[in-house]
Amino acid sequence: MSKTKFKVSQLSKPRFEFRTFGSDFRLEHKKLADLSEDVQEKVKERNSDEIYIIAKNNNRNNTKIRNGKMDIKILIHEKDGLEQWSPKLKTKFPLTFEFIKDDLFPAFKTTFPNVKQKQYNIDEFLGMVKDQKDIQAVTVKKHRFGYFVNNTICEFAEVIINGTQIYTISSESTVISDIKKTLSDVGLTGRDNINYIKAIKRVIKMNNKY
Numbered sequence: 499m500s501k502t503k504f505k506v507s508q509l510s511k512p513r514f515e516f517r518t519f520g521s522d523f524r525l526e527h528k529k530l531a532d533l534s535e536d537v538q539e540k541v542k543e544r545n546s547d548e549i550y551i552i553a554k555n556n557n558r559n560n561t562k563i564r565n566g567k568m569d570i571k572i573l574i575h576e577k578d579g580l581e582q583w584s585p586k587l588k589t590k591f592p593l594t595f596e597f598i599k600d601d602l603f604p605a606f607k608t609t610f611p612n613v614k615q616k617q618y619n620i621d622e623f624l625g626m627v628k629d630q631k632d633i634q635a636v637t638v639k640k641h642r643f644g645y646f647v648n649n650t651i652c653e654f655a656e657v658i659i660n661g662t663q664i665y666t667i668s669s670e671s672t673v674i675s676d677i678k679k680t681l682s683d684v685g686l687t688g689r690d691n692i693n694y695i696k697a698i699k700r701v702i703k704m705n706n707k708y
Contacts, residue, residue, distance in 0.1 A: 512584035513671055514577070514581065514582045515669075515693070516579075516668060516669050516670070516686070519697045520666075526684050529685060530654060531643075531645065533647045535646045536646075542644055543642070543643055547638075548564045548638045548639075549562060550562045551602075551633060551634075551636075552636050552702070553608055553634075555608065560693070560694060563620060566590060566620070568588070568589050568593060572605075573693075578674055578678075579691055591619050592622075593617060594616065595617065598613070598626075611626055611630060613626060634704065637659075637660055638659050640656070641656040647683065650670060650677050652668060652669045652670075659697070659698055659702070667686065669684075669686075
């Protein structure tokens, strides 16, 4: 009997997530692949170039630019060592002055810059970020492999953060017990749960509050 092909859109509610980073996950990656149900071709293997906006005093708003859009998700809950993240918005550039002032910078917990334009394209926005001492734009290149194990969305990725190569592996679902089983089956039980914000801050050596 063939495996059922899973579609990522089937899990649209805020999901709990376990993610960790390290220098070698070859064994765990193989286990993911062996245990996985079939997934859509578009998520089996993907490449993406992203820019994360990292703020010294923010660990709860995951803000990045991908495919010409500002993509934000927020940390809404923590339970049993897992983090529950919810999509907040995706919006195209240019960004309006009001959006930057009322939505972005309050989340960054930093002083709003003295800006005067009514809207900002990507280059103009990144120029504004460059001028702020507590915010940094970080380039992140991802080579991602998607899986579906124990009803959880899983991923292994080769990641380059500002030129530094690192690896990440993750499992996410609306059901905590399914994630816990996946971590046990793959050999990740006991590993630290490290989200992208924390991992990037470690790589760029940005002091922050956890």
